Every structure is written in C-alpha cells, then in structure tokens.
Amino acid sequence: MINKESPIPIYYQLQEHLKTKIENGELKSGDPIPSEREMAEKYEISRMTVRQAVNNLVNEGLLTRSKGRGTFVADKKIEQPLMKLTGFSEDMKRRGIEPGSKLISFDVIKASKKVSKHLNINEGDSVYQISRLRLGDGDPMAYEVSYLPEKRITKIPEDNIRGSLYSFIEECLGLKIERAIQTLEPSFATALESDMLTIEKGSPVLLLERTTFLHDDVPIEYVKSIYRGDRYKFIAEMRR
C-alpha cells in the first residue's frame, strides 16, 4: 500500500490512496477516515507525514477536520461537468454554430519570458506560435494566439491547424491531455484585436488565457484568446 523505497513521496502515496477510496465510493460523504495516529501506526510512518497527506485533501475540499472528533469525507464536490475540456470548435458545435478557423500566421519563434513561464521551458526556447481567427458561422468570434513548445512536439503540418488543435495533439501526436487551467477577465479591444474581430477599438472583450497540461503537469499549450464581448458568452453549468 505504502512503499517507503519508492521515489514517490510517502505523503503523496497516502494522499492518492485516500483519494482513490473516496472516488471509488469506499468512503462516502460524512464517513470518518482512520485517525492520524491509527494511520501512522498502520503504515509505519510518522503522524506528521499522515497530516501532510490529509492536509492536502482538506485543502482540496475532499476532507474536513473536526478537532476532537476526527476527519471526515466532505460533501460531494460541486463541480463542473458540462464545460469540459473542449476547445473553441467543440464549444461552437455544442451551440449549433458552425465553427471555422482562419490561419493568420504560423511561425517558430523564441519563447518570451511570459510564454516560457507558462510552458515551463527556458526563455528563448523554440515554440510554435500560431495565430488564428476563430469563426462562428463565418463571423469572427475570437482572436487566438497559441504557443506550443517545439521540443515536446515533433512537427505540426499547417493543414492540421485548420481544425481542432486538441484533436491534433491527441490523435496525431498520441499525447493525452490531462487538464487545463484558464483565467478570464474583461478588457478592451486593442487596435489589432478590434481590426481582427471587426469591432470598434475599445469594445469590451474577454481575455482568456489557458494553459493545457499532459500527464505529470507537463504544459503542452499556452493560449491567449480575445473573445468579442458582443457575440460570445461563456456558459458554465454547475451541478452538485
């Protein structure tokens, strides 16, 4: 169960072990987990190490502690189901709008500081820079610039860029996308952006930045998108 010789930290092993039990349903909402001392004794590790594992799950919201009583499985996480890991194409299709894409530029450039940070590579490393205009039923909906680390991707034929980048990454490169994190904030359209999107300069737009990861948190893509505010709404459905 716990392998002390493994290079994987003990606390992490325990953490994932507990997580699995919760996700499998062996431990349900409200169930107590074994006490810290109990687990420490059982796996022959120190209590502080157990605490480190439990702490992380508490921070993730999977467990709740109660002084003097014990630690319990938290209420089911209230999370995203619908807004899955889809890109623009899938998103549009779901709305019944025909997605389109117009390639603006395709280059290999040196990574800027910002890009290198998001992709976890060195500043100056080669990256693909792909600028595209995303269309919905033929109209410009978003201006998107993607960066992909060259060293993690052998080659990108320009043809493939017309469709979904995700499909390309998964199907052609055989890489499995694991997770993505994105931020959203309101902004104004710059001259370039307003020109691309055929809107007035200074119009309200949504600035979306997303980093996509493979297994082991290896970044594979960093995207900065400008969505026009008058035509595109972000929809999220949340379910208990």
Add this chain to the structure above:
Amino acid sequence: MINKESPIPIYYQLQEHLKTKIENGELKSGDPIPSEREMAEKYEISRMTVRQAVNNLVNEGLLTRSKGRGTFVADKKIEQPLMKLTGFSEDMKRRGIEPGSKLISFDVIKASKKVSKHLNINEGDSVYQISRLRLGDGDPMAYEVSYLPEKRITKIPEDNIRGSLYSFIEECLGLKIERAIQTLEPSFATALESDMLTIEKGSPVLLLERTTFLHDDVPIEYVKSIYRGDRYKFIAEMRR
C-alpha cells in the same frame, strides 16, 4: 513581533504578519520573503512552524515557492473558481478574504419579462428583489441583484440576507440546490454600477448571470452580478 506566550498560535501570528506586509506594500509582487531558516532563527521558532505559516499563504495564493531559489510574493489578482456552485461568501472565505455584504434594497416587485422567463413564472408574478453590494475585506467587489419567486419561498427575513443566500435557502428553507447555469460576458460599468463599485464609469466589468435550480429543474433564484474587472479574475480548472 511574535509573542510566544499569546494564546494565538505562533504560525498564525507570523502568517498575519507576512500578510500585512504584503497588503501594506512593504512586500510587492515578485519580492522574495526571508528564507524559512532565516525567519526561524530571527523569531526563535522552529522551521516547521515557519513552514506552516508560509504554507497557508501559499495555499491562499499570496506566495509562491521555488525550490532552491526562495519564496516570493505572488501576483496579486484575485482568482475566482468559475465552476464551483458556491456563492460569493464561500468563495471569499476560501481565499482568506473576509466577505461582506451591504444591503442596498429589499423589495417585493412584479416580475419583468426577463426575470419571469429565467424563473419560469408568469410575467407580473411577485418576486423578491434583493440588491446587495458584495465586499471583500471591506472593499466593494461586486454589485448583485437577486430575484427569487415569492410563491416558492415562504418568507425572507432581511437579517438573513446579510450572509450567504445559498446557506439560507438550504438551511432555513430546507431546499436543496441541485444545479446552476451561468453566463459570463464583458461589459462596461454603467453610472450606477461604477458608483456602487467605486470605479470609473465605463471601466471593464464582468457581467455574470446565473439561474439556480432545485430538483426537477425548478428555478429558485436568478442573479445578475457586476464584478469589477480590475480586482477579479475568474479562474476555471478543467480536468478530464
């Protein structure tokens, strides 16, 4: 600076001490904080205790660690998980920010066409209209107008509106929130909104509209919120 005799935990004293320095601007984004060993020696406490303080601030997103380099003050923007079915209060607490709420108005009005559509009731039916200013550590963060169908809710005491509406619905009314759907779009602050949020008129803001449902898709709440764009960043993590 650190009082070992105080009933307030040492790690908490240090944590708040660092937090204050960051919020005061003594420590700016990107600045390194003293190393763990350094602080341990300076305050004559153990390194593990220092780590406990630092850990909490890292979890809050105020600090970032870098092995071999040090611990640094993080970029400051507040990030809000997009996909969780939590209200404003819960969100703020999770960030370690004290949520506040200022009741602007509380009325029973006739539902407009738009409101009635969202709540699946007839136009002109009675609805509660609750306008609130949501505060984070005392500062205005969002201006929010909620609509709840009167016929599905027996009564709302004004006192309860100060805190979480969700808690009120679930705990006091015994109704279980099942799902919610929300849209996000960029906009400009109107005169009223900019006044409420103490920002310039025309500043970029995020318009969030959410409808919350009980079981069987019975709408129980329709909310229109204006989040200030300079202090908020919506964040969504997506996982396969």
Add this chain to the structure above:
DNA sequence: AATGTATAGTTGTCTATACCAATTTTCTAA
C-alpha cells in the same frame, strides 16, 4: 433529572533534527 468529573481518543500546535533536491553563488584550475 440535572450537573459535574474523569477519561480516552481526537485534531492542533510546536520543537529539534536530519537528509534530499534544486538552484545560486563562489572558488578553482585551465
């Protein structure tokens, strides 16, 4: 019946120490 008390078990806080891994800095030899 209500209240107090003792106890065992739980998490919370804290110390002191040790070694590992990543990075930066300093020194050294070519």
Add this chain to the structure above:
DNA sequence: TTAGAAAATTGGTATAGACAACTATACATT
C-alpha cells in the same frame, strides 16, 4: 578570462515526541 567544480543556500520530505484544546462517553454527585 572562462568553464567547470565545489560550496552554500533554499525549499521538500520525513521522523519522533510533547503538550494543548476539544469531543464524546460513562459514571458519579447533587
């Protein structure tokens, strides 16, 4: 002068033990 080696520094993981704060329970006292 410079490239590489070595040392110093930093956060990461882990141990063992101690006492405090809190909860639930059982039992005794009033």
